[in-house]
Amino acid sequence: MNVRTLCLGFLSTQEATGYEIKKEFEEGLFSHFIEASYGSIYPALNQLAADGLVTVREEEQSGKPDKKVYAITTAGHAALSKWLSVVPARDKYKSEFLFEMYLQHYLTAGHTVVAIEKQLSHLRDDLKCIDQCRAEGNSDEGATFIMGYGEAVLTASVSYLESKLVEMKSRAAKAAE
Template sequence: MNVRTLCLGILTFKEASGYEIKKMVEEDVFGHFIDASYGSIYPALTKMMAEGLVNVRAEEQAGKPDKKVYAITPFGRQELAAALLVDPAKDKFKSEFMFQIMLQEFLPKEHVAQIYQSQIEYLRDEIEKIRCCVGDHQVNHPSMSFVAGFGEASLGAGLKFLEDNRAQILGDETPSLTLVDGTLDHNKDQIEGQSKDQKNA
């Protein structure tokens, strides 16, 4: 699936400028399973404009530069439906973090501890982001809330695994802090971390 289809899909939810599409891909529910940069979004929009898949309207904004608001046309919807009909490519999950963990013996202990903590915080942030979407934003769309639920479930399980199995990688030198709660069932090392430097930008 290409940026074209991606933009077309987003535009079915609401009209948006290239800038706004990029923001959605970064922050909204979309962000968990798609990706795109300005360098691909703007040219795609321009080209689709020429092909009649979208139309533009210049919008003046008080206190902000003008923006070009794109909307999908009936022809665009047709194209989208066709593009959507091909069987989806299988999921692709890339994790440099996991690669580093796999090769942790080549890394200084402190580095491993640091990326481990960063990963936990990153996952917490992502989950929080999804919850925000479901809360304040309009994820009224049933499909949207389904997708959000899926993301929360997957990321949540991953996070829990990292929290529970910390000792497996980091040894028992867990930061001496308070336990999350009293309901420990088996071999838990649940520790609430405190650092705040999120290095993976």
């Protein structure tokens, strides 16, 4: 799924500027499974506008730069429906962390622990993000579904890593005896 579809999908729920979309992708509901940079969002938005799938409205702001608010059109809704009617591609998960853990014998025990703790902190950040989204009142069916999924997966990862850390520490303690 390209950035164009992602933007259009987001705009189907609310009007937004490119800046806001980026923020939503990295701090909001989608943060743990979507990524997009300004370098891809702004051109995508221009493309969507050129194709008549969204409209643009320029708004002046006092004390802040002007902004361009995008809103989905009827044609946009139709296009989105069509794109979504294709059963989605498989999830893509890439983990340097796991690859590194597989190659543990190359690492010192200390480095391994640091890597695990960093991974844990990323996972906890994502969990916190979901909690916050829930607190902010995202409660429609779609939001509930994806928050629940994220929570389930992230919680399982955290539990696993925590138990592994305990295991490693007790082993290290034994080895030190």
